Every structure is written in structure tokens, then in C-alpha cells.
Amino acid sequence: MNDDEPLIRWQWIADHTAELADYTGIHLRLGLLPVLFGLIISVPLGILCHRWRWLYPPVLTVSNIMYSVPSLALFMIFVRYTGLTEQTVMIPLTLYTLSVLVPNVVDGLASVPEPVRLAATAMGFGAVRRVIQVELPIAVPVVIAGVRVAAVSSISLVAVGQLIGQGGLGYYITRGLQLDFPTPILTAIVLIMLLALATDALLVLAQRLLTPWSRNKVTSA
Amino acid sequence: MIRFDAVSKNYPNGTTAVDELSLELAEGGITVLVGPSGCGKTTTLRMINRMVEPTAGTVSLRGRDIREVNAPELRRGIGYVIQHAGLFPHRTVLDNIATVPMLLGWNKKKARTRAAELLELVGLPAEMAKRYPNQLSGGQQQRVGVARALCADPPVLLMDEPFSAVDPIVRAELQAEFIRLQKELHKTIVFVTHDIDEAIKLGDNIAVFRTGGKLAQFDTPERLLAHPADDFVADFVGQDRGIRRLSFVNAAELPLRDGPVLPATAPVAQARAADEPWVLVVDEGRRPLGWASVAELADGGTLADASLTPLGHTFSLVGDSARAALDSALLSPARLAVGVDAEGAVVGVADACELSAGTTAVQAAAGEQASTEAESASSESRATVGKTSADTPGGGDR
Numbered sequence: 001m002n003d004d005e006p007l008i009r010w011q012w013i014a015d016h017t018a019e020l021a022d023y024t025g026i027h028l029r030l031g032l033l034p035v036l037f038g039l040i041i042s043v044p045l046g047i048l049c050h051r052w053r054w055l056y057p058p059v060l061t062v063s064n065i066m067y068s069v070p071s072l073a074l075f076m077i078f079v080r081y082t083g084l085t086e087q088t089v090m091i092p093l094t095l096y097t098l099s100v101l102v103p104n105v106v107d108g109l110a111s112v113p114e115p116v117r118l119a120a121t122a123m124g125f126g127a128v129r130r131v132i133q134v135e136l137p138i139a140v141p142v143v144i145a146g147v148r149v150a151a152v153s154s155i156s157l158v159a160v161g162q163l164i165g166q167g168g169l170g171y172y173i174t175r176g177l178q179l180d181f182p183t184p185i186l187t188a189i190v191l192i193m194l195l196a197l198a199t200d201a202l203l204v205l206a207q208r209l210l211t212p213w214s215r216n217k218v219t220s221a
Numbered sequence: 222m223i224r225f226d227a228v229s230k231n232y233p234n235g236t237t238a239v240d241e242l243s244l245e246l247a248e249g250g251i252t253v254l255v256g257p258s259g260c261g262k263t264t265t266l267r268m269i270n271r272m273v274e275p276t277a278g279t280v281s282l283r284g285r286d287i288r289e290v291n292a293p294e295l296r297r298g299i300g301y302v303i304q305h306a307g308l309f310p311h312r313t314v315l316d317n318i319a320t321v322p323m324l325l326g327w328n329k330k331k332a333r334t335r336a337a338e339l340l341e342l343v344g345l346p347a348e349m350a351k352r353y354p355n356q357l358s359g360g361q362q363q364r365v366g367v368a369r370a371l372c373a374d375p376p377v378l379l380m381d382e383p384f385s386a387v388d389p390i391v392r393a394e395l396q397a398e399f400i401r402l403q404k405e406l407h408k409t410i411v412f413v414t415h416d417i418d419e420a421i422k423l424g425d426n427i428a429v430f431r432t433g434g435k436l437a438q439f440d441t442p443e444r445l446l447a448h449p450a451d452d453f454v455a456d457f458v459g460q461d462r463g464i465r466r467l468s469f470v471n472a473a474e475l476p477l478r479d480g481p482v483l484p485a486t487a488p489v490a491q492a493r494a495a496d497e498p499w500v501l502v503v504d505e506g507r508r509p510l511g512w513a514s515v516a517e518l519a520d521g522g523t524l525a526d527a528s529l530t531p532l533g534h535t536f537s538l539v540g541d542s543a544r545a546a547l548d549s550a551l552l553s554p555a556r557l558a559v560g561v562d563a564e565g566a567v568v569g570v571a572d573a574c575e576l577s578a579g580t581t582a583v584q585a586a587a588g589e590q591a592s593t594e595a596e597s598a599s600s601e602s603r604a605t606v607g608k609t610s611a612d613t614p615g616g617g618d619r
Contacts, residue, residue: 113310115304118307119303122270122379125293129324138311213312
């Protein structure tokens, strides 16, 4: 690295705010849409695994194996089918979220106390209605805990997608390395971390709003 | 009302939960299913709302085989209360209570209005409506559970050890409340418990089960205590069933005598003249103040100056049973039970022997009356066990 080059050139940041904002938006989309898709897949899959327990071990094994494949390799595999597009980044990231989200949906459903399940059945809930109106709402805190992990890891993984030209803020990391220019690298890293923290904070807030019942564990007289 | 016809429940692993049960439960009464754990009482209960399907036999509700009704629909017409309340933690108290009306498709406002009425009915303050179940005590949760079960006004109520998970004081409160509610509502209630005392306290009829899902006896609590069908039932009912039977004799029917009762204004000389070891000192309204030991009284003055020994407790002629009367006699320093009226004024006293003799007379009279009634009522919708009439002691033994 050039010895005269400072770690941060504030002027560069000031000159690139609009561009940085664009890339931040792209980064968020690339990081969070996979979590949403992952949730859309995990909820029904988790319900099935909870209902038929024999299904759970194979599902868990497959999702864990997928998680163990390096992201780079997965991107290269999907490039053959979806080219250098955003989908090529989002599909692997979606698959990664499953190894966190499916177990959390299953655990969340298992956290429903047996008397509650029993009471729901005895009140006359049908099986589907019981899952939607009773079991899933009670599973929300555990599911959101999983979503938080998945979201943070997904946001940081997006940068790797830069290897196929779709990495959101990862763009600045590779650019900085090519130009031997640390400012964009540091800016991108800080922005990615801020995105992860902000997303996590929003999810905590969402949980508080969605589950007012899980707080105030006060036993009154 | 609810009829079991040769109903069995066998599991694939070979266990028999219920074995050829035939039982008819009377409309508008409380039937208690009682027995040791693993006797099939809960399984029996759950066969009524199809949470357990019998392997053989039929269960019918108001003459209709329950298998003809879609299970969730059937359950919406049957209230259900379980041991740990099983409230929905994510719904407010009011929405918990409104569960079944909402399932039945009432509009939200009507369901909540109805739920608010139920909240009051079970004795909870209106401000609890907006709380969540985890903000309530165990006893309060159980009350909400009862309100939830009653909200759509089902004719039948199933209760599976509803009061077992709370402490004894709260349990007694809930039981008293439950008796009060039933007097108002006249539901057909099937109540499962392992506690014979609770069964005797609450049941109009009691079905005693033995391990292996066999019905040992089906009878009224009085007859269960007086004529247990066999050794198992006698053993299960307990050794103090003689004392327990006293609960069914009204204290008002017991013979009392005037006894040594003096006002606090009476001179000591008058107490000595009574020629009794103890005199009962009362105030101007004849309410008892305590016992005075005549031997320890100072000469001169009135009984107001004497140091009094506490009563133990009195028994009320309105509401108490012979059991309370006998207990009052045993705890009294003078060995005399003090009977009081609704205002708390002394009506008379009796010792344990007098109470016992009186009780026996009342029971003998009631026993005759009961068997005559049972004979004449056998054609009505009275509870019967299998093909044997309920008035035969041990009719349920097989």
C-alpha cells in the first residue's frame, strides 16, 4: 500500500454518497430477499417436519450439507443456469438460511405447551386452523430468533457475490483492492456492519410488536 | 344424555385403557369419574368429544352417535377445561374466553361482549380482560379456563382435573365457586379427578374406575360411602368414610339441647347454679363469646369479668353439615358443639355422642327414602350402570 495514502479519505465518501446509497439498497435487497424466501420455504417445511417427525432428520441433513458447501462453489454452480444475475447470488443465500430457519420453525412449534395444543383441539380448532391461529403465533419468538441469525449472516455473505459481479457493497471491496485504495474498502465494511446491526435491531423491534404477550411476565395477585 | 355402550379403548401395544364400559350420564348433573392413575378416566372423558376414538362400542350424546358429527364441530358444542388451563398465551384474557364463539363465526363485538359477561360470571374483575395469561395467577388462569369453556353456552362441560394444579386454599375457593356456578347453569358436567374427596364434594354421581379401565361402581356419593361395592372401592374411598358420610347430613336436622348458656351480664353465682363444669357466655344478641370454666371463676361479679376459653369453632344450622358439627364438638373445651343460626346467635349445643346418635337416625331415614326414590325413578333418565339399576349396591361391579 502507498505509504502516503490515508486509511480514509472523507472527500471520496462525500463525492460518492449517491452511488453508495444505490449500492446499499442493492446490498439490502440481495441480503434480505433470500431471508424472506427462506422463511416462505421454512415455515411450511417446518410445519411438515413438526407434524411428521420422521421427515425432520433428512430435511435437516440436506440443509446442513448445503450450508457446508462454500458459497463461492455454489455461485459457480448456479452461474451455469442463471448467469451473472442477482438470482445467482440470492438462490444460494436462500438455501443457506434454511439450515437456521427450518430448525427454528420446528423448535418454535415444539415450544407450544402441550396443554395449549390440547385445549385448542378440544375447543374445536381444525388442524390447519390450529397451526395458523395458535401454534405459529406462539412459535414467533423462536422463529424470529432464527431470522435474526439468518439475516445478519446473509447480509455479510452478499459481498462474496462480487466474484460474479453481484455483491452489493462488495463492489467497493474488490475495487479498493484493485486500486490499492483503502477508503472504499473500509466504507463498505462499516456500511455492511451497520446494515446488519440495523436489521437486527428492527427484527428485535418487530418481535416486541408481534408478541406483546411474551413480555411482562408479572404474576399479579 | 351421554351414553357409553360397551365402549373399549385398546392401544396397538396391547394396553387396555377402557374395558367394555357401559354408562349413562344424567342430564344436568355432575358426574365425577374417579380412580387411580391409569384407570382410563381421562380416556373415557376424551371419548366424549372424540379426542380419543373408541376401538369398540358407541358413545352417544342426546341419542346421537357422536361419530356422525364432524369432530371440530362436535367439540365446539362441548366445553372443555383442563388441568393447566391451557390458555392461549398470545391472546388476551378476553380473546381467550371468546375463542369458541369466534370459531362458531360470531362477529367479534358480540363475542367479546359475551366474553366480558363470562369474565364477570367467574368472578374476575373487568380490568383483567386486556391482560395476557402469563400475567395471571394459577387460580385466575383456571377461572379464565372455565369462562372459556362456558362462553358459547354449551350444554355439556368436560373437566379434566381442573383444580389439581393449584394450592389447597385456591382449590377450595374454586370448588365452592364451581358449585355456585353449577346451581345457576345446570350444565351436564363430566368431571375427572383422582381425588376422592373432591369427587364426593362435587359429584351428583360418581363412577369409580379401577386400573385396567374397568368401572368398579357407579353411584351417588352417599351410597358410595355407605355401600362400597367391593374391597377396591372401600379401600379407594378411604378408611374415614364414616366421617365423610356426615357431610351429607344437614346440621339443621341434628337434635340440639339448650345447654348452659348465660349472658355476659349474668352474675357468677348463676353460673355456679347451673351445675355444669363449663358455661357458654354469650353477648346481648346471644352470639357466643367463649367458654367459662366454672371451677376457675372468681367469686362475685359477673361473667363479663371472667377470662374465657376460645370456642374452637361453632357450626351453622344454615349450610353446615353434621361433619362440621362433630368437629365443633371435638374442638370445644367443653366437648360441646355450639350450633348458631344465620345471625350467629346460639341455637343450642350437643356433645359428640348426641350428634352421632342424631346423625344415624337421619341417615337411616334418608336411606329408606333414597331406595324408594331410586326404585320409582328407574324408568326416568336416571343414571344407570350397564343393565343393572343404580339402586343396587355394587351394580357397577364386573
